[in-house]
Amino acid sequence: MEKAMNLEKPDRVPVMCQMSIGHMLLQTGFSPIELWCSAQVFSEALLQLRGAYIFDGILISLHGHSPDWETNIKRIEKTENELIVHWRNGDKTEFPKDDLPRNYPRSTGPTPSIAELDPSMIRDEIEYIPVSQGLDFAINAEYKFDIFQIIHEKTGSEFSIHGEVTSPFDYFLNLFGFKQALMYLLQDPSKCKKILQRFADGVKKLALEMTDQKIDAIKISSPFAGQGFISPEFYREYVLPFESQIAQSVRDRNIHVYTHTCGSIGDRLEMMVESGISGLECLDPPPLGNVELANAKNRVGHMVFIKGNIDPVNTLLYGNKETVRDDAEYCLRVGKPNGGYILSTACSIAPHTKKENVEILAEVAEEKGYY
Template sequence: MVPQEMTEICNKRMMAALNMEKPDRIPILFSGHCYYNFIDPTMVMADFWRRPKLVDENLIKAAELPILKEIDSPPMVSLGMPAETKHQSFAAKWFAKMKVPGRELPENALWQISEQGPMTEEDYDTIINKGWNYLKQELLKRIGFDPDALPKPDIDYGKKLQVKVAALGKQNIGRAGGMLPFPPFEVLSGARKLPKFFRDLYRIPDKVRAALDIVEDECVEESAKLIDAIPGEYGFIGGTRAGCDFISSKVFEKFYFPYYRKLVPMMHKKNVKAWLHMDGNWELFLHYFAEFPKASCVWDPDHITDIRKIKEILGDKMCITGNVPPALTSVGTPEDCYNYARDLVELFKDDGGFIMNSGCSVPPNAKRENVEAVVLATLGK
């Protein structure tokens, strides 16, 4: 079977799950997999900055290993984007800076977002009077973020990598819009720093809500433009610190969920699914998301929210991914990983709309035999 035919099978499998239909088998989509050390155990996280081409090469080699080749998702190669540019731009979405392994951190440490908190209480008025885009540019200046000063992408190298990845025959379901704006509640909590922002919610709630109305509307408009510019089947939306382990239902209803009521319908009209990547515990808030049209969203949890509760409340409304804990693949045994994955298969076997996935991401220290066990369990071997 040629790679293009394999990709078509993987895409059909993925789209069936996303549309809550039963595919030929459960798709396997491991997020954030850093399998470079399956090829060279001496490699460390700092190599993403120091030896990116070697990381790319080993990620592609790992995708061709026995058993791992059954994973439907492609390896997360750089596509020519320097790690410094990618990660500093990512951190800047919260008006933060990125601490880098091998520089500010030990060589094999995970990169870490370091919040700067450049936004003042007076800046709520700036948003209300001058708009979010005006303040956003000002906040980036305050933290010293200059995108033009970052390393430029290597476009020619990126094209060559695309050819190598295509030869693997993995799914290539597109992410619409690239990196969509994150929920304004989350962004402002980073801009203000979390303790100050949470105090604002109680000290000046009406002003925060008025500012959020403006930020939300601008973010929905920006998302619509990005989706039109970069077509795809789903749009990624990250939820990080607004679950029920962070805020009350009252705060969630007033300050967080209104954004989803604006964003998801817009995406649905454009035939783009909202991929809701939800870190933390959302158990008490799951029922809010059941109001959206069937198959218009994907619930992508980490391992904290009980997946049985997710299935109970959202199982007939949206595709669910799940949710092998990162700790299990890093410090567990192959038997532990196999049994966990088999339990997931049993839970969803009679329904469509399930994708086998890691909880958030497969950690860099995941053991190869543990990842293989999850794959084998999904395949029923």
């Protein structure tokens, strides 16, 4: 893995995919509450599936689990398809057996107005991960990186360990809501940049702390920075400067850093590389996105490593062993030459993807991936 990320030729093309929470639940059978709330259970699920799929690395996407989470539960309600936790603070969280939780706070304050918000009041300590719209994962500062220690105790340096932080742009969208946030970019660009800078300071601090956890790489999750959401001009103005600060600070620690952006990014590949990252993940192919692997390899493959391009929906979820094998072999033919390629799904493995389809990836890498 290290050689691939260094744009060198390893003995074999490495294989590593991010897994959705739903897929982890369905394949391990763990309680959806425990998988989300417990560092021990989440780490065990990561390790089990890494072994089952023979991945060469593990992505730790959630961290900062609170060890006393169970004491905050008032009662648990069971239905046919989910568990519903009623928390002592009045919040309610629905935990499906095949998807992310859905959280319903007891009360929500008004969405802040940019006119009233003082950017200096945004703390430079990141306290949560904006996992999905309306779903945050609280980071317990006292136990911020416990899960990394758990993983290391069980694996040592046998596999590549990757951490994850979230783009400042995501925190900005999360603060105001998507629609209003985009309006503010037009109405008050100067103040938007001040807010983005505060979030960038916090994410950079978190990323630098993460580099002390014996990791090999950090992924910058930036799902809403593609051309289906913002223009190249807005990307250069509101995403690139702030992700660049994070990427360059991590690279200064001799740790790899790569960006994950969903959907169509064909119009901004070179711009993304300008941030100083060492790799690009996702590169959704048509119809999910517009990136052809051969085109991306030709344009930026000599500057950054490429991780992805297998369609997680039409190939892995809806396909069969033959279609998965065909797609994986194609990606190896295109991505393998000259090194710098990691065989992976573009985005996360979808919840109901068959285990047998995922297993094909390591098989193909073993058969066709050696240099």
